[in-house]
Amino acid sequence: MTISIQIDGMHCDGCVRSVEKAASSVEGVSNLSVNLENGKLTADIARPELIDKLKGVIEDCGFDVTGVTA
Template sequence: MTKRIQIEGMSCEHCATRVKKMLESLDGVSSAEVSLADKSAVVTLETDVPDRQLRDMVYDAGYDVTAITAQ
């Protein structure tokens, strides 16, 4: 299963790397690809991870989530 997270507030590659590391630290997340240009992350899940957990991790990294959609 994959989910796309729309993220506001990232302004550099360091921001994208920070979000990637935070998301990949969650249990159940196998990988995260973060695009600064698209202001989004595509997260591949091994198990179901609630949207709230994904959102909280992005907030903890210092950014805002505008949407999470299953793909």
């Protein structure tokens, strides 16, 4: 399942790296990319419940999740 997560508050490449590092630590996530221009994380996830896990690690980095599209 491919998902997109809208992230508010990313301003630089360091922000992108923080989100990528945190999200890539979630087991079952693959093909991860974070786009600074549109503020989106796109990834393939093995199970739907990983959406909440990803939202949590992004918020732990200090960013706001403003939407999820599956």
